[in-house]
Amino acid sequence: MIGLEKHAEALRAELGKERAERLGVLSGRDIARFAVVTGQPERRDVTGAVLAPPTFLSSIMGWGAGVPDDELGGDGTATEDTRGLPLTGVRLMGAGQELEFHAAVLEGTVVVAHTSLVDVRLKEGRSGPLLLLRILRRFTTDAGTPLVTCHESFIAR
Amino acid sequence: MTDRITPYTVRTSHVRLFRFSAVTWNAHRIHYDTAYARSEGYPEVLVQSHLHGCFLANAVLAWAGEGATLRALRWTNRAIAVAGDVLTVTGTVTGAETDGAFRLVSVDLEERNQDGELCTPGHAIVAVPSVSPREVTSDG
Numbered sequence: 001m002i003g004l005e006k007h008a009e010a011l012r013a014e015l016g017k018e019r020a021e022r023l024g025v026l027s028g029r030d031i032a033r034f035a036v037v038t039g040q041p042e043r044r045d046v047t048g049a050v051l052a053p054p055t056f057l058s059s060i061m062g063w064g065a066g067v068p069d070d071e072l073g074g075d076g077t078a079t080e081d082t083r084g085l086p087l088t089g090v091r092l093m094g095a096g097q098e099l100e101f102h103a104a105v106l107e108g109t110v111v112v113a114h115t116s117l118v119d120v121r122l123k124e125g126r127s128g129p130l131l132l133l134r135i136l137r138r139f140t141t142d143a144g145t146p147l148v149t150c151h152e153s154f155i156a157r
Numbered sequence: 158m159t160d161r162i163t164p165y166t167v168r169t170s171h172v173r174l175f176r177f178s179a180v181t182w183n184a185h186r187i188h189y190d191t192a193y194a195r196s197e198g199y200p201e202v203l204v205q206s207h208l209h210g211c212f213l214a215n216a217v218l219a220w221a222g223e224g225a226t227l228r229a230l231r232w233t234n235r236a237i238a239v240a241g242d243v244l245t246v247t248g249t250v251t252g253a254e255t256d257g258a259f260r261l262v263s264v265d266l267e268e269r270n271q272d273g274e275l276c277t278p279g280h281a282i283v284a285v286p287s288v289s290p291r292e293v294t295s296d297g
Contacts, residue, residue: 030180037176038211039167040218054214054227059207062182075193076186094206096277098231153233 004122004129007090007156011120011133014085018116022142023063028107031056045106052105057139058097058150063113085117087156090131095153102146110142118151131156162248162264165216169204171240177208194239201239209234209244209277213266216246217281221262224286228261232279236270243271248281259284 028050035042035053043051067078075091105111119134133154139147175189186193187203194202210232218225238244245268252263261282268277 033180037173037180038208039215040211053211054218054230055207055211059211060181066182066184072184076184076190078184094234096206096231096233097210098229099210099227100229101227104226 004090004131004156007087008120008122008131011085011087011117011131014117015120016116016118018114021063021113021115023111023113023139026052026105026107026109026111031107034059045104050107052107054099054101054148057105057111057113057148058099058137058152085133085135090156093155093157095132095155097153098151100149102148105139105147109147111147112140112142114138114140128157160250162216162220162250162266165212165219165246166243167212167215168243169208169238169240171202174202174204174208174240177205181205181207191240199237199239201241204238204240204242204244204276206234209238209268210279212244212246212268213277213279213281216248216266216268217264217283220248221283221285226284227281228284229282230279231281232266232268232277234277236274236276238270238276244268244276255287256284258287260287261285 031050031052032042034056038053040053045051072078077092115135115137117133118136121132123130123132133156135152135154137150137152139150141147171189178184178188183205187197187199188205189202191202210230213232214227214230217227246266248264248266250262251265254261261284264281264283266279266281267275269275
């Protein structure tokens with residue numbers, strides 16, 4: 001429990017701090033691949049631009065090039081997979097999302113993710129101690145127009 | 158509109174899970190490395206939490222038909238699913254209200270595996286055109 005208590009203490013210092021990350025221009029190919037893999041039909045708007053499936057933005061774990069193999073943890077994950085939070089050495093599992101969809105997400109859109117930690121709880125689970133985290137990500141255009149709001153829950157052991 | 162959505166069934170596979178990890182840039186070995194997943198105490202590689210959410214979205218949108226869009230979706234990953242599992246999403250309409258040219262339909266969702274175990278409960282609000290897109294276009 002001591003290790004997780006230290007993580008909880010470090011995480012509480014992060015509560016409410018919002019970080020903005022420019023994710024770049026959405027690629028029609030990336031959207032189309034996501035649709036194919038998840039079994040969704042391709043959808044386009046009236047201009048012919050590819051429409052992203054609703055869960056596209058909130059499912060992508062990394063938007064950059066990533067890190068070399070020797071910088072990955074033993075489980076294959078990188079620090080950036082923890083939404084930038086100080087969680088080195090713990091296992092992080094997704095536990096669900098709560099999504100609001102504000103506008104259609106089209107290929108060619110420049111997207112910015114505004115991420116903040118909104119809740120940290122230390123709990124004794126059936127198989128040992130765990131941390132329950134809730135992270136808010138607001139996806140907007142670079143002009144600030146809301147696209148998707150995502151509250152995501154994680155379990156860290 | 159019926160009070161139950163059309164069931165949506167998908168068989169998971171190693172290839173699908175690998176491709177979902179690739180397209181979402183998720184290198185966690187628990188989703189594509191069986192030996193690693195077993196070392197963590199799981200019988201097989203795990204279906205990604207986000208992929209469960211995609212299946213719920215697919216189920217609602219396939220049932221709601223052309224022109225429907227999601228306004229909200231939430232889910233909880235309650236039990237694991239692994240490669241080879243057959244997952245079926247069912248849903249019950251719990252309410253509806255008018256929003257301009259749309260009906261906002263609320264749906265409680267359940268995704269269960271082939272043994273009937275509840276993997277992912279959820280809820281969606283889907284906007285369904287009150288009239289067909291063709292009718293809207295011709296009026297506009």
